[in-house]
Amino acid sequence: MNQPRRQRGPHRFAYDGLDRVIHEHARLSVLTSLVTHPKGLAFADLKNLCALTDGNLSRHLQVLEQAKLVSISKGFEGNRPQTLCRITPAGRKRYIEYLTVLEQVVLDAASAIKSDPGDERLGDPADA
Amino acid sequence: MNQPRRQRGPHRFAYDGLDRVIHEHARLSVLTSLVTHPKGLAFADLKNLCALTDGNLSRHLQVLEQAKLVSISKGFEGNRPQTLCRITPAGRKRYIEYLTVLEQVVLDAASAIKSDPGDERLGDPADA
DNA sequence: CCGTGGTACTTTGCAATGGAAAGTACACTT
DNA sequence: AAGTGTACTTTCCATTGCAAAGTACCACGG
Structure with missing residues (x-):
């Protein structure tokens, strides 16, 4: 349907699918934790997994709850x-959409890095 | 012996390699643009590629320059x-390090999503 | 029973900063 | 010379990430 096939176009690197609510270090950690634990996680577990302080986690959870994520x-x-x-x-749905864009970033960059390795290499799935 | 690349400590989802300077929508766009154009890009090109306003781009370039990126x-x-x-x-080096962490996020999430597809699927390279 | 300490969060306050609008500088046109 | 356009830069403000302080409740010792 609305497939953002933004491989080309004037704004190829705009990545406007990078949802601000999700694209945040702490919240990205939290959401990734929760995606990998569909049955849920306790506050304390989340706090440890994401290495966040109490206050910090509390705040981000508020944001995520308000956004219905x-x-x-x-x-x-x-x-x-x-x-x-x-x-x-x-x-989950929005997280997956976000992830799709993240993958695009990784792909865009990985291809460029491969074609001019510089001094580092990136392990690339398409490499095998 | 599981994947050695996956962090399995108490802070598995902390992702503290997500450099704050890079992990920002606008700057991530800029850096990805620049990585794919090793010969450089003009201000105006960058502005269009990343769909940023003049002021916005200027500010982020300052940050990136100050960080020596x-x-x-x-x-x-x-x-x-x-x-x-x-x-x-x-x-370039720091960008690649950042990307490696991003890949880890994608992998962490993708494996969880695949094992419980819910209502959406993520196109996964390892899937083909 | 009362206080002390610990766990489990929440609230508050500040300092940082992303982004838009306004500003500056220069060149080209008429 | 004045006006228009391009190419940025600077300023300002609302947002917000984060940490410190606060609240609530239970366990335990004296």
């Missing part, structure tokens, strides 16, 4: 409060 | 001023 349910583990975070279907 | 040389095309931007060797 994650759902947050508060419950209890024993008698301690426990916040469980899950990625929503919509969040 | 790009070099900026002012000259003339005919008698019009022309700013030529090139990625520096150091910039």
Whole structure:
């Protein structure tokens, strides 16, 4: 349908599919964690996985929840409060769209780097 | 022995190689443009390729120059001023390091998405 | 029972900065 | 010479990432 086949065109490197809400170090970490854990993660787990401070994670979760990318349910583990975070279907969808653009960036760059290796190489799947 | 490239520590999704200077929509666009054009690009070309406003591009180029990721040389095309931007060797190196982390993000996410496709699929090179 | 400490978050406040608009400089046209 | 256009640069402001402080609740020792 709306396939952004922006291989050519005047704005080839604009990458405007890089959603600002997702394209943020901390939130990208959080979302990637959640995508790989579809059953959800507790606040503390997320905090450790993403190496974030409490306040930091809390804030980003607020943003992600407001954007309807994650759902947050508060419950209890024993008698301690426990916040469980899950990625929503919509969040998953937007994350995948974002990832597609990221892949395009990697591909654009990788091809250029391969054709002029300079002093470093990038492991490229198409290389095998 | 799992993939040695994947970080498996407590902070598996921290992605702290995502350099803040590079991991920014506009600057990522600029650097990707420059990586694919090793001979450099003029201000106006960059502006169009990345779909940025003048002021915006100017600001980001300052940041990139200060970080020694790009070099900026002012000259003339005919008698019009022309700013030529090139990625520096150091910039190239750091960009590649950044890209490697980006690839890791894509891989982390893609494997999770593939194993539970949900409602969307991601075109994966290893899939073909 | 009361205080001390620990866990699990939330709120607040500041400093950084991305981005648009306005500004500067120069060349070409009329 | 004045006006228009190109090529940037500078300024300003709203946003926001981040950390420190705050809140709430439970466990444990005295």
